[in-house]
Amino acid sequence: MNIESLREAWAQIIAHKWLGALLVIFLYLILAKIVDLIFVKGLKRLASLTKITFDDAILRFLHWPVVLNVALLGLAHATYILNLGSRFEFIVQNLIKTIICLIWTVTAFRFVRWLTKRKGYFAERFGHLGADILVLLKNIAYVIIFVTASFIILSIWNVNITPLLASAGIVGVAVALAARETLANFFGGISLFLDRTYKVGDYIILDSGERGEVIDVGIRSTRIRTRDDIIITIPNSIMANSKIINESAPEPRFRLRVPVGVAYGSDLEKVEKVLLELVKAAPHVEKFPEPRVRYRNFGDSSINLELLCWVDDPRHKGPAMHHLIKRIHERFSEEGITIPFPQRDVHLYPAEESPKEN
Missing domain, CATH: 3.30.70.100 (Alpha-Beta Plaits)
Structure with a gap:
């Protein structure tokens, strides 16, 4: 069978819309299976040869979303071949795009959750600040993923999102003005976390002269306990802009x-x-x-x-x-080693007689 015969057979199949659509779906399912085998037999085996586990996790998260995307593209192609009308095609095509967007949204949520499972490790190394910031960053990532996916889905269905963006900007400005001190402390805590200025258990000296052990580093403030068992609480915005002497770093001695x-x-x-x-x-x-x-x-x-x-x-x-x-x-x-103390020798001299007055 030559290429010309294949072309004629394909043209005859395409002439029957439903048969052509089923064939396209079948071919895309075969392609999805091939992609599945590439992940299982090829990429995952290569990743298992490396010492790091990050690449294995990436492939695990990408495997089924990619396979499902290929299969869904087959449905979209089949819908295009059927040509059942612009309205029907608009609904089906956008529905498939929405499902693809939701698949990747769920994948992003799972990936962020996997990244933030090491809360205990960050708490051990950086105290409560590390764990708190990790949880906070996870929540922020969730919000960003949800908002981004919502805007993409609204755009797919031709919903005008300009008013929503304007409203979000106004709300953001209002929140920033109302909570500027809280935001300053929050970003100060993040800078302390990234710079690793100190951690729980370190002995630090503030530029104001206080010396003590760091007992807690939170999102808003840092607490130290002095040798007199006095707790001092300092906002992170101040700590981030102060001179701090860490007596426990880089060595604990x-x-x-x-x-x-x-x-x-x-x-x-x-x-x-x-x-x-x-x-x-x-x-x-x-x-x-x-x-x-x-x-x-x-x-x-x-x-x-x-x-x-x-x-x-x-x-x-x-x-x-x-x-x-x-x-x-x-x-x-x-x-018999002498530790001297300050001494002064006092010499007394007889006072000279004052001359007699005439």
Whole structure:
């Protein structure tokens, strides 16, 4: 059978509208099955060879929507062949387009839900802020998908959406003006989340001088607890525009500086040896990086130095300093090392007799 014979056979089939429409539907169903096999036998096997799971999920979400789209295109083509009138064709064609739009809308909803299932992971790494923003972004994505799908469906049915867009713009401006502080805090929280400035459990110092542990990072505000067990709540819009010192980043350990002064007659080698010995036995002090002693300057009454060491967590700064000062005082007393204090020598001279008046 040559190509010319095939053309004649196809023309005869097309001459019978219903037979041609059924044949077109059948051919599209075969094409849909071929696409199905390409996904199952080809693409999914290739994706299984990779170490990441994201490509497997993408193929899982695209598989049946693509297959169904091919089948629905067959129905649309068959309707065009039947040529039953512009009104009937308009209704059927737009109905098929609407079904295709709904299929992809449901697929988008499922994909967003899959992306946001890792709420626990974000909560563990970023505290409540990560989980809250994830939920909020999911809801925003749902709204965007729903509104977009609604506008597409209305456009398919030739519904004028210009008034709806104008109304949406007016409502958006009104909401933005009424909730500008809330929106500022919300976007401040998002910027903190994206920048990873701090997370729950970090010790931070604000530019106003307060120091404490971050106990909660929410959509609207951040709360820190000071060493006096006082809770400070700061709006995220302020936190996003403030200088913040994070003592827990990038490493959780914290460098401790202990200032010490010794008398000018002290054996400096002995002083350094004693300090390094006692700091190695101190609680919460890290072995690496190793503690060190650095002489800083000649003071009025002493040679000033610093004992530098690292504690395992900023919350142990106070207890470690307390322990080290006590031990330094005890060991210096045992070793005969003097910690001087400011002294002044007062010299008294006899006053000269004032000259007698004439």
